[in-house]
Amino acid sequence: GQNIDQPTEMTATEGAIVQINCTYQTSGFNGLFWYQQHAGEAPTFLSYNVLDGLEEKGRFSSFLSRSKGYSYLLLKELQMKDSASYLCAVSDSNYQLIWGAGTKLIIKP
Amino acid sequence: GAVVSQHPSWVICKSGTSVKIECRSLDFQATTMFWYRQFPKQSLMLMATSNEGSKATYEQGVEKDKFLINHASLTLSTLTVTSAHPEDSSFYICSARVPSQGAPYEQYFGPGTRLTVT
Secondary structure, eight states: OOEEEOOSEEEEETTSOEEEEEEEEOSSOSOEEEEEEOTTSOOEEEEEEOSSEEEEETTEEEEEETTTTEEEEEEOSOOGGGOEEEEEEEEOTTSOEEEOOOEEEEEEO | OOOEEEEOSEEEEOTTOOEEEEEEESSSOOSEEEEEEEOTTSOOEEEEEEETTSOOEEOTTOOTTTEEEEEEETTEEEEEEOSOOGGGOEEEEEEEEOTTSSSTTOEEEOOOEEEEEO
């Protein structure tokens, strides 16, 4: 079966750095997405990785290792507004998005 | 670009009635749209894939006669929840793919519709 695993909840301090991990087992791979979802709102796109390595975009970076079926989202200089759920999703062989359950990130002052 | 809207943003209905949710692509043509459902503290669950001019493809376990999807034009897909029950109360979100924009097969999401069935 297809499976995406990510931690349920993480807590970090304002101004710090946090890494959210995602491991996956899917039938085929056509890229991995990270989305941010604030409570009661729809997800918004953060990043896309299809090749191994690190993609940096401002305070957010995303890493992929296809051989390990592993990705992480790195958030630097955390701000209170970063409190949200972070969803990992993999595009499978049919270009269907398989979603993880999401990681709820709590930022404390 | 690539803006997706949904209407209504929230709706309360009585058990047994039907509710229609509209999903529109405002500045692009969407041949494929997706309908998701999300229960509190859970991830997105894909309900169906909606293709313009053809029948929707439903995920396993989703009743096609209960959740009617119509994708009659390149900018509009509708989801009708028929004979709604309290257990249908959820957050319904649509999305669209825009192959020419963003990451390959990136999905752009509408703001969601919160349905409460009393």
